[in-house]
Amino acid sequence: EAQVTQNPRYLITVTGKKLTVTCSQNMNHEYMSWYRQDPGLGLRQIYYSMNVEVTDKGDVPEGYKVSRKEKRNFPLILESPSPNQTSLYFCASSLLAGGFGNEQFFGPGTRLTVL
């Protein structure tokens, strides 16, 4: 089954404790992206990757890191989490970055709480 998977689905942590949220897709997509969802704000892009070893900042990159060593994986790293990073996080992928009407496929989400 074609899908985007994320782990963990739920995570409660404390300020300053490094964490990684994994994302993997099995569709051979070139483009991957991380979004965070906050009430009243919709989804905002954190980082994206056009292909292996190519990553760039989205609209809200502060406090996050990413890497793209393999095509299928795109982990999100919080080196020193803070309470304002409490949010619902989504990983997404698409075949290509550009093109008209290019559909993005979303993972199930990771709900992160930073105390």
Added chain:
Amino acid sequence: GDSVTQMEGPVTLSEEAFLTINCTYTATGYPSLFWYVQYPGEGLQLLLKATKADDKGSNKGFEATYRKETTSFHLEKGSVQVSDSAVYFCALHLYAGGTSYGKLTFGQGTILTVHP
């Protein structure tokens, strides 16, 4: 910058009622437009899309028409069901050729609850 504005929710309807969720956009170019749906506890799924003016996207009884003159992409369904209860997001993607990076710009989402 590019932006999407959705009607404020939540929206509560009875089964078989008519649904409209308004969406308007601002974009510097000529975007593709999408409606995504998020069912409770799940990720976003593409509901429908339109890539050029006057295109109508449709799926599962939902429809939306790309109106360039009013910069709108309103979502409609003639008869909602309880199973349509979800959060609906309007989004745009602006393809700028070589400089495009695939970002979707989302509205804030509209919560729809349908009662039997």
